[in-house]
Amino acid sequence: MSEKSTTPVDAPLRNIYHFDETTHEIALSTHDLHVFYGDNEALTEGDLQFERYKITALIGASGSGKSTFLRSLNRMNDGIAKVEGEIRYRDLDINSNQIDVYEMRRHIGMVFQRPNPFAKSIYDNITFALKQRGVRNKQRLDEIVETSLRQAAMWDQVKDELHQSALALSGGQQQRLCIARAIAMEPDILLLDEPASALDPVATSQIEDTLLQLKEKYTIIIVTHNMQQAARISDYTAFFHLGKVLEYDEARKIFTRPKVAITNDYISGNFG
Amino acid sequence: MNAKTADKIATAVFYAIAGSVILILAFLLGYILISGFPKLTWQFLTTPAKAFTAGGGIGIQLFNSFYLLLLAMLISFPIALGAGIYLNEYAKQNWLTTIIRTAIEILSSLPSVVVGLFGFLLFVVHMKMGFSILSGALALTFFNLPLLTRSIEGSLAAIPNLQREAGLALGLSRWETVTHVILPAAVPSILTGVILSAGRVFGEAAALIYTSGQSAPALNFGDWNPFNISSPLNPMRPAETLAVHIWKINSEGIMPDASAVSAGSSAVLVLAVLLFNFLARWLGRRLYHRLTSATN
Numbered sequence: 172m173s174e175k176s177t178t179p180v181d182a183p184l185r186n187i188y189h190f191d192e193t194t195h196e197i198a199l200s201t202h203d204l205h206v207f208y209g210d211n212e213a214l215t216e217g218d219l220q221f222e223r224y225k226i227t228a229l230i231g232a233s234g235s236g237k238s239t240f241l242r243s244l245n246r247m248n249d250g251i252a253k254v255e256g257e258i259r260y261r262d263l264d265i266n267s268n269q270i271d272v273y274e275m276r277r278h279i280g281m282v283f284q285r286p287n288p289f290a291k292s293i294y295d296n297i298t299f300a301l302k303q304r305g306v307r308n309k310q311r312l313d314e315i316v317e318t319s320l321r322q323a324a325m326w327d328q329v330k331d332e333l334h335q336s337a338l339a340l341s342g343g344q345q346q347r348l349c350i351a352r353a354i355a356m357e358p359d360i361l362l363l364d365e366p367a368s369a370l371d372p373v374a375t376s377q378i379e380d381t382l383l384q385l386k387e388k389y390t391i392i393i394v395t396h397n398m399q400q401a402a403r404i405s406d407y408t409a410f411f412h413l414g415k416v417l418e419y420d421e422a423r424k425i426f427t428r429p430k431v432a433i434t435n436d437y438i439s440g441n442f443g
Numbered sequence: 444m445n446a447k448t449a450d451k452i453a454t455a456v457f458y459a460i461a462g463s464v465i466l467i468l469a470f471l472l473g474y475i476l477i478s479g480f481p482k483l484t485w486q487f488l489t490t491p492a493k494a495f496t497a498g499g500g501i502g503i504q505l506f507n508s509f510y511l512l513l514l515a516m517l518i519s520f521p522i523a524l525g526a527g528i529y530l531n532e533y534a535k536q537n538w539l540t541t542i543i544r545t546a547i548e549i550l551s552s553l554p555s556v557v558v559g560l561f562g563f564l565l566f567v568v569h570m571k572m573g574f575s576i577l578s579g580a581l582a583l584t585f586f587n588l589p590l591l592t593r594s595i596e597g598s599l600a601a602i603p604n605l606q607r608e609a610g611l612a613l614g615l616s617r618w619e620t621v622t623h624v625i626l627p628a629a630v631p632s633i634l635t636g637v638i639l640s641a642g643r644v645f646g647e648a649a650a651l652i653y654t655s656g657q658s659a660p661a662l663n664f665g666d667w668n669p670f671n672i673s674s675p676l677n678p679m680r681p682a683e684t685l686a687v688h689i690w691k692i693n694s695e696g697i698m699p700d701a702s703a704v705s706a707g708s709s710a711v712l713v714l715a716v717l718l719f720n721f722l723a724r725w726l727g728r729r730l731y732h733r734l735t736s737a738t739n
Contacts, residue, residue: 247612277614287605290628299623300613349609356613 186430188407188420190220197259198223198360198390199244199279204256204266206239206248213239213252214414221360221407226382226391228401228422231411232442237394240411241362244392245279246272260360277304280358284365286345288337288352293320293329296337296348297355315355322388323351324381343374350381354389361385363393367400379404398438402426410434472713479710482703488711491661492688497700501708503659506675507682508715511576511655512645514678515583520637523588527595532621551589556649558586563653574681579655586650587640594636598629631731638723642716648686656681657691685712 190197199221206214214236221227229237243254246265249272258266265275288296297319298312306312316333320326325347329340337348346366353361363382367375375397382391382404395401401408402422409419410431418425418434429435436442486500493499526543534540562582572578602625610620626633659682662675669676683691685708692698692705 245612247608273614273616275614276612281608281612283605283608283612285605287603287609289606289609289624300610300615303615303619303623352609352613 186418186420187218187416188220190222196223197221199392200259201240201244202257202259204240204243204254204258206236206243207253207255208251212414214243216256217416219409219416219419221390221392223390224386224388225406226386226393226404227407227409228405229392229394229409229411230396230398230401230437232437233396235411236414237409237411238364241364241392241394242281244360244362245276245281246270247281277356278358279360279362280353280356281362281364282346282349282353282366285369286342286349288340288345288348290336290338292334293337293340293348294333297352300352300356319351319355320348322354322381322385323347324377324384325351341374343370343377346370346374346378347381350378350385354385358389360390360392363391365394365396368396375400398426398440410437412437472717475706475709475713479706479708479713482707483710487707492659492704493698495698497698499698499700499704501685501688501704501711503662504683504685504688504708505711506662507576507655507659508645508684508686510675511579511583511651511682511684512641514576514580515587515644516637516641518580519584519587519591522584523591523595524633526588526592527599528621528626530592531596531599532617532625547589547592550585551593553586554649555586555647556652558582559650559653561585562650567654573679574654574656574658575679576655576682577678579651579682579684580678582650582654583644583647586647587644590643591636591640594640595629595633598632598636599625601632602628631727634730635723635727638719638726642719642723645719646686646712646716648684648690651684651687652690655684655687657683657687659683659688685715 197220201217201219204214204217205212217240229241231237239248239252242248243252243266244258246254248254254266256266257264260275260279263270265279289299291299294316297316298306301312301315306315317326317330320329325344328344329335329348337345340348346369350361350363350366367378370378379400382393385391386406393405405422407419408422408425410417410425410429410433412433418429418431420430425434426438429438488500488505489502490500491503492501526547530540530543534543559582562578562585566572566578566581567574606624606628607620610624611617615623660680661673663671663673664675666674667676668674669678671677672680674680689705689708689712692701692708696705698704
């Protein structure tokens with residue numbers, strides 16, 4: 172097989188960044204991951220490492236497998252797709268049957284594409300899952316509500332209406348409430364599936380600012396369709412194409428000197 | 444004919460069709476209410492019926508209708524809720540659930556008189572419950588269960604999947620998500636379904652003629668011990684309901700004011716069903732506002 176082959180899935184053309192684990196702390200990594208919808212393989216393999224306290228963006232065209240990959244990372248594909256392979260988190264394979272999925276998801280939280288606050292008050296949206304986990308102390312709950320809303324940069328806007336319905340908030344505020352709700356559980360890792368795609372540019376840039384603040388405390392993995400967004404906020408970027416990761420590198424390299432021709436085509440808007 | 448004219452004609456035709464539906468309904472309601480209205484007195488609503496002389500009321504029948512409705516709902520609601528939750532939240536799409544769904548569909552299209560005769564054979568004769576409120580309530584459960592199950596399943600299905608994902612992603616179990624996120628969000632619509640089906644049950648006659656019976660023995664409203672035979676609460680006594688009463692008067696009533704009593708009873712029945720419908724809408728909307736805004 173020639174090094175110059177132009178077929179996208181040829182192994183020599185794949186460039187997957189591997190971290191030196193003596194100098195970089197890895198929060199999550201996948202090994203030989205395969206995802207099937209029925210008999211269709213949606214993702215052939217993903218050998219990726221995610222560095223702690225960094226933002227990693229997953230980019231690629233629709234149907235490239237990036238959302239499927241992201242949703243596999245905290246087992247949100249359970250019951251929808253079959254996921255084979257390993258997902259390493261703190262020396263555990265969280266894709267194994269022995270894992271308590273509900274406990275695991277408290278460490279690996281998720282924010283979805285469309286804002287999905289519960290039909291409850293702002294306060295209850297944040298405290299509800301905590302209460303279910305036995306946090307009853309009112310003062311402690313109040314503290315968590317304030318900290319998580321501050322981290323999501325919306326405390327000042329909503330501090331006087333905490334007991335109003337979350338459904339009355341604007342789309343951008345609802346999405347930030349969903350981020351606040353996720354970080355109230357104090358996860359290690361935050362997965363975001365195109366969190367700003369349903370929002371206007373102003374709300375989008377506020378979410379981006381929020382994410383840049385959050386990476387001091389959380390490892391963030393974000394799926395995005397927006398190239399500028401990936402370039403603006405991510406430290407590392409993975410390019411998905413037809414169910415494979417074709418290139419994974421530092422974001423500045425991906426966006427200035429991509430090694431794979433298809434990556435270059437995609438980020439310069441020639442397809443997708 | 445140009446497009447504009449065609450559109451005008453079509454609009455006019457649809458207005459006419461919709462108008463005639465409303466007209467028929469208004470005529471029916473108006474006729475029943477106007478012919479029954481003179482009868483609607485407190486005395487008519489509270490005194491027992493008379494078999495041979497004029498001036499009988501519908502007090503006992505009215506009470507029987509509500510009591511039977513309450514018992515039927517107490518039995519059918521928990522079952523329908525469980526079935527609805529199972530079908531919408533837990534069941535996988537396989538041959539078993541296909542059979543369940545088909546069975547529910549068939550059960551819901553069963554003529555109520557067949558349900559009544561089945562209840563007669565099973566509860567009244569075979570299980571020796573006799574013509575009783577309990578037999579009637581069980582027959583009504585058979586009648587009500589399929590529709591209530593489908594209405595609850597529909598209420599749950601109307602809650603977007605995003606809500607389930609939100610719960611699961613926070614580390615809640617499926618059970619916690621169903622009981623604390625999905626059910627509360629579905630309460631207004633479930634309640635609307637319950638009240639609407641209550642209206643249907645309230646007006647049902649055919650399923651009750653052979654199960655709860657066609658006689659309304661005198662009741663002692665001072666005696667609330669459910670084990671005494673004259674107690675209103677005794678579930679083993681025969682109980683003619685309002686709808687059965689109307690059917691009975693019209694087929695074999697020999698009191699001189701039979702047609703007036705029938706008209707009055709019909710008006711009460713229609714008013715009660717209307718009340719159920721308005722209550723369902725009002726309560727559903729109110730609850731939705733309450734549950735989706737400030738709580739705690």
